[in-house]
Amino acid sequence: xxxxxxxxxxxxxxxxxxxxxxxxxxxxxxxxxxxxxxxxxxxxxxxxxxxxxxxxxxxxxxxxxxxxxxxxxxxxxxxxxxxxxxxxxxxxxxxxxxxxxxxxxxxxxxxxxxxxxxxxxxxxxxxxxxxxxxxxxxxxxxxxxxxxxxxxxxxxxxxxxxxxxxxxxxxxxxxxxxxxxxxxxxxxxxxxxxxxxxxxxxxxxxxxxxxxxxxxxxxxxxxxxxxxxxxxxxxxxxxxxxxxxxxxxxxxxxxxxxxxxxxxxxxxxxxxxxxxxxxxxxxxxxxxxxxxxxxxxxxxxxxxxxxxxxxxxxxxxxxxxxxxxxxxxxxxxxxxxxxxxxxxxxxxxxxxxxxxxxxxxxxxxxxxxxxxxxxxxxxxxxxxxxxxxxxxxxxxxxxxxxxxxxxxxxxxxxxxxx
Numbered sequence: 001x002x003x004x005x006x007x008x009x010x011x012x013x014x015x016x017x018x019x020x021x022x023x024x025x026x027x028x029x030x031x032x033x034x035x036x037x038x039x040x041x042x043x044x045x046x047x048x049x050x051x052x053x054x055x056x057x058x059x060x061x062x063x064x065x066x067x068x069x070x071x072x073x074x075x076x077x078x079x080x081x082x083x084x085x086x087x088x089x090x091x092x093x094x095x096x097x098x099x100x101x102x103x104x105x106x107x108x109x110x111x112x113x114x115x116x117x118x119x120x121x122x123x124x125x126x127x128x129x130x131x132x133x134x135x136x137x138x139x140x141x142x143x144x145x146x147x148x149x150x151x152x153x154x155x156x157x158x159x160x161x162x163x164x165x166x167x168x169x170x171x172x173x174x175x176x177x178x179x180x181x182x183x184x185x186x187x188x189x190x191x192x193x194x195x196x197x198x199x200x201x202x203x204x205x206x207x208x209x210x211x212x213x214x215x216x217x218x219x220x221x222x223x224x225x226x227x228x229x230x231x232x233x234x235x236x237x238x239x240x241x242x243x244x245x246x247x248x249x250x251x252x253x254x255x256x257x258x259x260x261x262x263x264x265x266x267x268x269x270x271x272x273x274x275x276x277x278x279x280x281x282x283x284x285x286x287x288x289x290x291x292x293x294x295x296x297x298x299x300x301x302x303x304x305x306x307x308x309x310x311x312x313x314x315x316x317x318x319x320x321x322x323x324x325x326x327x328x329x330x331x332x333x334x335x336x337x338x339x340x341x342x343x344x345x346x347x348x349x350x351x352x353x354x355x356x357x358x359x360x361x362x363x364x365x366x367x368x369x370x371x372x373x374x375x376x377x378x379x380x381x382x383x384x385x386x387x388x389x390x391x392x393x394x395x396x397x398x399x400x401x402x403x404x405x406x407x408x409x410x411x412x413x414x415x416x417x418x
Contacts, residue, residue, distance in 0.1 A: 040259040046116035117143035207350020220268030277328025313351035
């Protein structure tokens with residue numbers, strides 16, 4: 001094995017080790033397991049309203065109504081382990097009864113389904129450290145998109161498969177190669193990957209790299225398939241739940257499956273976030289500045305200023321590739337503060353641009369709106385071009401501060417008391 005290959009393997013192993021450490025620290029600091037528990041219980045309470053809303057809406061679309069029952073069968077046979085058919089029977093009965101409710105009852109069901117989506121929204125925004133929420137109308141539109149996305153993806157897949165197999169040439173090939181069975185067997189994995197990826201892109205109220213979202217969605221789908229297989233083996237080989245709970249054994253099993261599913265979803269969300277925020281050198285040095293500084297703000301504004309001159313905007317990932325040594329959390333906090341004070345704006349695709357004319361604003365204006373102090377010591381100034389420029393403007397300021405604050409603390413206290 002050549003030295004180059006050994007070095008590549010070594011670099012990848014080092015990256016994997018530090019990324020795993022960074023990921024696990026982030027997952028546990030945000031109490032991922034407790035969040036999954038909370039979402040599992042909320043889902044158990046909301047699942048009947050959720051199914052009623054999702055499949056009721058799907059059945060009301062004339063073009064796709066023929067697929068409504070097929071979609072339900074497909075979901076419970078492919079996305080729920082061994083006991084899926086039993087659960088489908090119970091939930092279908094509940095859903096049928098719920099669909100016959102009055103307008104008031106249906107409104108309550110929709111409200112409960114939306115409340116579940118709000119819980120998911122809060123959990124995802126905590127992962128991405130987003131403090132500002134969407135306005136109510138935007139949130140409702142996102143929730144509605146997510147509620148309808150799953151059935152639509154499955155329906156589209158089934159409809160496309162049926163259409164393709166209706167073409168004579170394809171039908172002949174299907175007879176020979178059994179294409180339909182192959183497509184249907186791969187459809188759950190593809191649907192899960194796309195659905196999770198879209199969740200990670202749509203729900204957080206910030207820019208999410210599509211590449212990282214699809215990696216997170218793919219990993220999530222793989223884990224989901226493994227969990228489904230493992231859970232199926234457990235249900236078949238370990239019938240202790242039936243011995244203890246008897247006829248109601250399906251309830252704790254279903255609750256455990258929901259919990260495992262949410263653990264996987266949150267796992268994928270954390271991976272997606274960490275892929276965007278991880279920086280190897282920072283993790284190796286365990287570097288954390290404990291917050292952003294005045295110089296960091298200047299560097300960000302300088303980068304956005306240069307981008308504006310080229311008629312461009314910039315993403316957090318692009319800004320972090322510059323000399324701004326901030327973690328993703330710190331960078332996001334800095335930009336959100338500049339957005340609150342109306343110095344920067346965020347475009348519809350999540351990228352950043354200046355909101356003020358740099359010709360009309362001064363360093364003093366910037367100083368007065370930031371919660372950080374001016375760098376008045378040598379240690380606070382780096383040895384770069386921007387720091388050297390700022391140093392010349394701060395020299396007189398430092399001298400005046402040193403002169404006015406040269407009084408001893410003892411004399412200061414005495415003067416205050418007299």
